[in-house]
Amino acid sequence: MNPKLINVLKRNAVGYLFLSPWLLGLIGLSALPILASLYFSFTRYDMLTAPDWIGLDNYREMLLNDQKWRNSLKVTLIYVLLGVPLQLVFALSIALMLNRGIRGLRIYRAIYYVPSLFGGSVAVALLWRQLFGGEGLVNLLLRQIGLPGHNWIASPDTALYTLIVLKIWQFGAPMVIFLAALKQVPTELYEASRIDGAGRWKQFWRITLPLITPIVFFNVVMQTIQAFQAFTPAYIVSRGTGGPLDSTLFYTLYLYQKGFTHFQMGYAASMAWVLLIVIAFVTAMLFLSARKWVYYQE
Amino acid sequence: MRTRLKAFAIILLSAVFVLGLAACGGGKSNGNGESAGGSGNTAQSGDSGSGETVEIRFTWWGDTARNDLYNAIVDRFEEEYPHIKVKREFGGWADYWDRLATQSAGGNAPDVVSMHQFYVADYAARGALLDLQTVIDSGELDVSLFPEAALDSGRVNGTLVMIPKGITMPGWVYHTATLDKLGIAYPDINWTYDDLIAISRQVVEKSGGTMWGTPDMGGGQLQPNFRYFVRQNGEDLYTEDGKLGFSRDTLVKWWSMWKQMRDEKLIPDAATSAEYDGVPLEQNLFVTGKVALYQIPANQIYLYEQQFPEGEIHMVRMPSLPGGQNGEYLEGAYLSITAQSKHPKEAALFINFFVNSERSLELFKVEQGSPANTDMAEFVKPLLAAPQARAVDFIQTVIPYATSAAYAPAGATEVEAAFKDNATAIAFGQKTVEQAADDFLAAANRILGQ
Incomplete structure (x- = not known):
């Protein structure tokens, strides 16, 4: 072998040795399973017998015939398109409120952050069932003020919106990031604009918002990707069914049902790859659009 | 000398890291699969040589009361067969089937699994269940006191793949x-x-x-x-x-x-x-x-x-x-042995104890239906509380109407x-x-x- 090459290898060997735990993890726990899933997506695989190569049949069936798949994609898109913007607007408003130099900021910040810590937890989803159920707290309050109750969780026209409200309620993580961004906005800009006669509203639109667009962008991307992959709330609130009438059948929930209830792991794998493509596409679009509206100070 | 020491230290360090990583990985899968941890042990305990302790796993669905009951039955089995240890796994009905499917796919299904008519074809058709005739022939499992109709309800395409724990009717x-x-x-x-x-x-x-x-x-x-x-x-x-x-x-x-x-x-x-x-x-x-x-x-x-x-x-x-x-x-709850089981004989001994022994039926009574073993059905009768006796009466009244399905x-x-x-x-x-x-x-x- 080329003595130079050996030298290079020798020099880097120690580095790779240090990297090895991470490398092994990447290959064994991520790369190989991902490749296996790609292979399974081209097979009929019931997990008990050997996979059976069927080419593009899974993808064809999904895109052309599967009504339930189409519906699950629709439900997920509604969840993302409504949930993410509303959650971020909410997070930003709270951050703006907290940023006005009130006393005990740390405590408020912690309190508002708590729901996010419980984020995907089973307990919160169970709580949601109670809150919005037929005999739940929400209906109790509505009846107190003389309005008729409604079975929010169990009606197909409202079930998804209770999950969107749950998403909005978990605004803590983006809020903390917004709060950090708001602190970075130079105060002299506000002083200067006040002298020029700008009100709070104008200050927000002309100074605050443009300066924090990189952070808005970051939050939009992260929350969008997360929302596409949401699973726990729908699984718990609908008891794994995605009901009533598939109105909360998130993409991931349908994927889970296909794989683990109906023994169609190959089909589930192909669904996962389509989801990956959808998320990649949406993220790419966001990055393209960012050129138009994200303002970096340099 | 010094460089060698260094190299040694590096290797030692990375070995520690790798081990740590493996432990993390293991912990993770435990968290998700709950019970996946036991899988490795079964394989390591090797062949069921005489005197050597063998570990089998048994899984069922049910509520808390049933879990206590089945744990007690398993304890009695372990007393009787000190060389067999039984690891227990249980969960609610829906979770049970999700988990069993995943375990079967991963090649670490329990040895003895609770089975049901509604799912048995899914498993039997895919070759996941042992033909129980093999353990009947070798003498571990005795079904001589089971009526033919009860055994028949455990056959899929002519192969006996499950034994009724109890027969019930809706x-x-x-x-x-x-x-x-x-x-x-x-x-x-x-x-x-x-x-x-x-x-x-x-x-x-x-x-x-x-x-x-x-x-x-x-x-x-x-x-x-x-x-x-x-x-x-x-x-x-x-x-x-x-x-x-x-x-x-x-x-x-x-x-x-x-x-x-x-x-x-x-x-x-x-x-x-x-x-x-x-x-x-x-x-x-x-x-x-x-x-x-x-x-x-x-x-x-x-x-x-x-x-x-x-x-x-x-x-x-x-x-x-x-x-x-x-x-x-006919409906009921059944027991099967998985085809992957490393210890089918011990698994069969367990089923035999579960459905044929007074020590077990004394506790089971009619938990998941009336015992299919006719002697045992008689044995549990005096032990029953009023509502359980009513259930047995109902089942016996209705069974004559039953036809194959x-x-x-x-x-x-x-x-x-x-x-x-x-x-x-x-x-x-x-x-x-x-x-x-x-x-x-x-x-x-x-x-x-x-």
């Missing part, structure tokens, strides 16, 4: 105190669907609209309710060769009957039904006093009676169809999902009965045609 129950209070006469054991509707009307009327007659049983699981109806019509859910076995006409009649009851407000509205779908026993519509009639398997009578401070739970047959056939078929083909869970979806769509007024029937048949034929 029926409809009412709570005597509730009907007394409402002043409604108890239904006859041979009642009809018209009686079901008539009693429901009385319930709504006499309770002043605070109760419904029954929950909405038009959708949900395909069996037992809908299955009894199609069998009474001379059909069945599936044919022997795995196609849909009933006609559109029968399906339309069934859903129309429930739609009529819904329109008359004899059963809960769609949203209420959806809310109570899948809640635990303590919270269901019957136990909370919102409906007067309910369908359960007979072995659960005593569980329901515990929920009421006074009165008794009585059971009648599934409603019959005047001029129709009998819907009854074809097993569900692979894909049955998906057919059931389509059935449930379309029934719910009718309930929410999104489809007419005819539309829903057409949609269901199209979906089911597509699933089973594959």
Whole structure:
């Protein structure tokens, strides 16, 4: 072998040795399973017998015939398109409120952050069932003020919106990031604009918002990707069914049902790859659009 | 010298890191799979040499009370066979099947698994279950006291793949105190669907609209309710060769009957039904006093009676169809040995102890149905509390009506999902009965045609 090459290898060997735990993890726990899933997506695989190569049949069936798949994609898109913007607007408003130099900021910040810590937890989803159920707290309050109750969780026209409200309620993580961004906005800009006669509203639109667009962008991307992959709330609130009438059948929930209830792991794998493509596409679009509206100070 | 020391230190360090990583990985899969941890041990304990301790795993579904009971039975087995250790895994009905599917796929299914008619074909057709004739021939498992019909209910395509823990039959129950209070006469054991509707009307009327007659049983699981109806019509859910076995006409009649009851407000509205779908026993519509009639398997009578401070739970047959056939078929909870098991002999000894020994049946009684072993059925009789004795009486009264039933083909869970979806769509007024029937048949034929 080329003595130079050996030298290079020798020099880097120690580095790779240090990297090895991470490398092994990447290959064994991520790369190989991902490749296996790609292979399974081209097979009929019931997990008990050997996979059976069927080419593009899974993808064809999904895109052309599967009504339930189409519906699950629709439900997920509604969840993302409504949930993410509303959650971020909410997070930003709270951050703006907290940023006005009130006393005990740390405590408020912690309190508002708590729901996010419980984020995907089973307990919160169970709580949601109670809150919005037929005999739940929400209906109790509505009846107190003389309005008729409604079975929010169990009606197909409202079930998804209770999950969107749950998403909005978990605004803590983006809020903390917004709060950090708001602190970075130079105060002299506000002083200067006040002298020029700008009100709070104008200050927000002309100074605050443009300066924090990189952070808005970051939050939009992260929350969008997360929302596409949401699973726990729908699984718990609908008891794994995605009901009533598939109105909360998130993409991931349908994927889970296909794989683990109906023994169609190959089909589930192909669904996962389509989801990956959808998320990649949406993220790419966001990055393209960012050129138009994200303002970096340099 | 110094560089060598350095190299050694580096290797040592990275070894530590790698080990740490492996531990992390293990911890993770434990967290997700709950019980996956035990898998490795079974393989390591090697062949079942004499004197050497062997570990097998046993899994079942059920509530807390059943878990305590089965743990006690397993403890007694371990006393009797000190060289066999039994690891236990359990969960609720729905989680149970999800987990078993995943474990089977991962090649670490437990040795002894609880099985059910509805799922057995899925596993048997894929070669996941041991042919139990092998362990009967080698003498570990004795089935000489099992009636042929009971054994037959554990055969799929002629192969014996599961042994009944208990045989049970479904029926409809009412709570005597509730009907007394409402002043409604108890239904006859041979009642009809018209009686079901008539009693429901009385319930709504006499309770002043605070109760419904029954929950909405038009959708949900395909069996037992809908299955009894199609069998009474001379059909069945599936044919022997795995196609849909009933006609559109029968399906339309069934859903129309429930739609009529819904329109008359004899059963809960769609949203209420959806809310109570899948809640635990303590919270269901019957136990909370919102409906007067309910369908359960007979072995659960005593569980329901515990929920009421006074009165008794009585059971009648599934409603019959005047001029129709009998819907009854044998049902129960079963035990199987997985094909992957490294210790089929020890697993068979365990099943043998579970279904044939007084030490086990003394605890089991009729937990998941009446024991199929005829001697044991006699043995448990004097041990039973009143509601359990009532269950056994019911089962014995009804079993003579039972005829054989074809097993569900692979894909049955998906057919059931389509059935449930379309029934719910009718309930929410999104489809007419005819539309829903057409949609269901199209979906089911597509699933089973594959």
